[in-house]
Amino acid sequence: MKRVLLKVSYDGAGYHGWQVQPNAITVEGVLNEKLSELTGESIEVIGASRTDAGVHALGNVAVFDTESTIPPERFSYALNTILPEDISVAESFEVPPGFHPRKTDTEKTYEYTILNTKFPVPGRRGYTWHVKVPLDIDKMRSAASVLIGPHDFRGFCSSKTQAESTVRTIYSINVTKHEDEIKIVVCGDGFLYNMVRIIAGTLASAGGLGKVTVTDIEKALRTGDRTLAGLTAPPQGLCLVDIWYPELEEIYPESENCGSDF
Amino acid sequence: MKRVLLKVSYDGAGYHGWQVQPNAITVEGVLNEKLSELTGESIEVIGASRTDAGVHALGNVAVFDTESTIPPERFSYALNTILPEDISVAESFEVPPGFHPRKTDTEKTYEYTILNTKFPVPGRRGYTWHVKVPLDIDKMRSAASVLIGPHDFRGFCSSKTQAESTVRTIYSINVTKHEDEIKIVVCGDGFLYNMVRIIAGTLASAGGLGKVTVTDIEKALRTGDRTLAGLTAPPQGLCLVDIWYPELEEIYPESENCGSDF
Numbered sequence: 001m002k003r004v005l006l007k008v009s010y011d012g013a014g015y016h017g018w019q020v021q022p023n024a025i026t027v028e029g030v031l032n033e034k035l036s037e038l039t040g041e042s043i044e045v046i047g048a049s050r051t052d053a054g055v056h057a058l059g060n061v062a063v064f065d066t067e068s069t070i071p072p073e074r075f076s077y078a079l080n081t082i083l084p085e086d087i088s089v090a091e092s093f094e095v096p097p098g099f100h101p102r103k104t105d106t107e108k109t110y111e112y113t114i115l116n117t118k119f120p121v122p123g124r125r126g127y128t129w130h131v132k133v134p135l136d137i138d139k140m141r142s143a144a145s146v147l148i149g150p151h152d153f154r155g156f157c158s159s160k161t162q163a164e165s166t167v168r169t170i171y172s173i174n175v176t177k178h179e180d181e182i183k184i185v186v187c188g189d190g191f192l193y194n195m196v197r198i199i200a201g202t203l204a205s206a207g208g209l210g211k212v213t214v215t216d217i218e219k220a221l222r223t224g225d226r227t228l229a230g231l232t233a234p235p236q237g238l239c240l241v242d243i244w245y246p247e248l249e250e251i252y253p254e255s256e257n258c259g260s261d262f
Numbered sequence: 263m264k265r266v267l268l269k270v271s272y273d274g275a276g277y278h279g280w281q282v283q284p285n286a287i288t289v290e291g292v293l294n295e296k297l298s299e300l301t302g303e304s305i306e307v308i309g310a311s312r313t314d315a316g317v318h319a320l321g322n323v324a325v326f327d328t329e330s331t332i333p334p335e336r337f338s339y340a341l342n343t344i345l346p347e348d349i350s351v352a353e354s355f356e357v358p359p360g361f362h363p364r365k366t367d368t369e370k371t372y373e374y375t376i377l378n379t380k381f382p383v384p385g386r387r388g389y390t391w392h393v394k395v396p397l398d399i400d401k402m403r404s405a406a407s408v409l410i411g412p413h414d415f416r417g418f419c420s421s422k423t424q425a426e427s428t429v430r431t432i433y434s435i436n437v438t439k440h441e442d443e444i445k446i447v448v449c450g451d452g453f454l455y456n457m458v459r460i461i462a463g464t465l466a467s468a469g470g471l472g473k474v475t476v477t478d479i480e481k482a483l484r485t486g487d488r489t490l491a492g493l494t495a496p497p498q499g500l501c502l503v504d505i506w507y508p509e510l511e512e513i514y515p516e517s518e519n520c521g522s523d524f
Binding site: 012088123 | 342347384
């Protein structure tokens with residue numbers, strides 16, 4: 001029996017999110033079906049991040065156990081021949097039997113993209129949040145700086161959050177602008193339900209879309225009052241870029257570390 | 263009677279190209295329909311570039327004549343409320359009555375995007391050409407340099423080309439790589455049928471996908487032998503970025519000039 005890890009990319013537009021649901025097509029559901037087809041076993045993957053409907057991924061992670069003789073490194077090739085075009089496996093390799101992608105220390109990197117133009121740009125509508133008010137990048141950066149570090153983020157998550165603790169550490173938030181696109185790259189040890197989308201909405205508000213101030217953000221962190229932060233930005237602007245496990249560094253050196261010098 | 267210019271963006275995936283066709287949905291057809299609806303007149307636009315099925319645009323150009331009382335600058339706002347989500351009008355303004363978008367000196371900028379990864383990336387498949395062989399950017403740049411300047415490009419166009427002359431001037435070709443994406447930005451005074459896609463295919467071949475050499479490209483330019491250049495790259499990687507009319511500089515100063523110091 002081997003435990004195999006998959007790095008999974010997908011276009012979220014066609015799926016009701018990651019997690020298996022009755023009567024809905026999900027990324028996890030498709031992976032289970034294709035892996036079971038490939039191995040002749042009844043496979044149920046364990047996913048690292050249960051992304052929402054419409055959210056994209058470059059590097060979500062799933063593991064599964066198999067008796068198959070397919071070499072772990074070959075699963076990516078074998079799966080990519082039978083997966084639909086909007087799901088792709090970028091890497092596959094063996095991990096220790098006890099490795100659990102949600103119960104292991106991690107660094108996750110998300111990217112949120114805002115298209116800051118007067119009118120929507122048709123070719124970007126599925127992958128960006130269109131904001132027509134011109135945003136002030138410097139104000140967005142000031143707002144972002146307040147969020148860095150370990151904080152109780154209960155004011156920055158959906159009321160549907162079921163996590164036991166709402167304390168998370170954000171290692172870095174980079175706000176950059178290239179032509180009409182503003183990218184918010186957030187790296188941290190984990191994120192609560194809707195947390196990255198609320199951060200994106202809060203920074204957009206601070207940048208000119210709304211009236212959130214640095215003081216409001218500090219107060220939201222202190223009091224946990226969700227109404228002080230900004231709106232929840234829409235899902236299609238969000239992409240789970242990378243999940244990094246320090247524990248796997250030896251066997252997976254090419255993964256990107258987001259740099260937690262914090 | 264006023265002549266109004268529209269700068270048109272679209273996601274080419276949903277259209278059978280620009281030009282009106284019987285029994286097929288085209289960008290030009292949709293614009294004619296929506297402009298006629300808006301003005302109560304029977305409008306037929308004149309387009310600058312008849313992009314192929316699947317090709318995208320940020321700044322294609324169309325003009326039309328109208329007696330409407332809608333101010334020319336307001337057509338973009340009015341159209342964007344009734345156009346489908348995958349077509350958008352970025353700008354509209356009045357131009358001189360005789361202005362013809364295909365019979366006026368111009369500089370056109372196209373961008374071709376190659377996704378150079380081992381496996382396709384689902385979120386990018388509609389907007390890139392996936393090439394899994396690692397490409398050598400320096401070799402692509404060397405190949406590109408041969409194409410700069412005025413040349414007879416009959417070896418770099420589809421046999422369906424109907425142009426009277428096949429001489430065109432390329433002002434610049436910039437090949438850049440950012441992470442896994444290679445962008446080829448081509449600026450010139452005009453392009454023959456499929457010419458940018460053949461240039462992209464030729465540079466990819468020179469970069470390692472095929473065996474085209476700088477000598478082959480020089481010979482293709484000299485002899486017009488289409489078989490010496492590379493394959494025609496697929497449409498979804500191509501985007502018409504901008505069309506610039508020096509004649510309109512006075513009334514349209516914010517348009518980008520691609521810099522024809524040639």
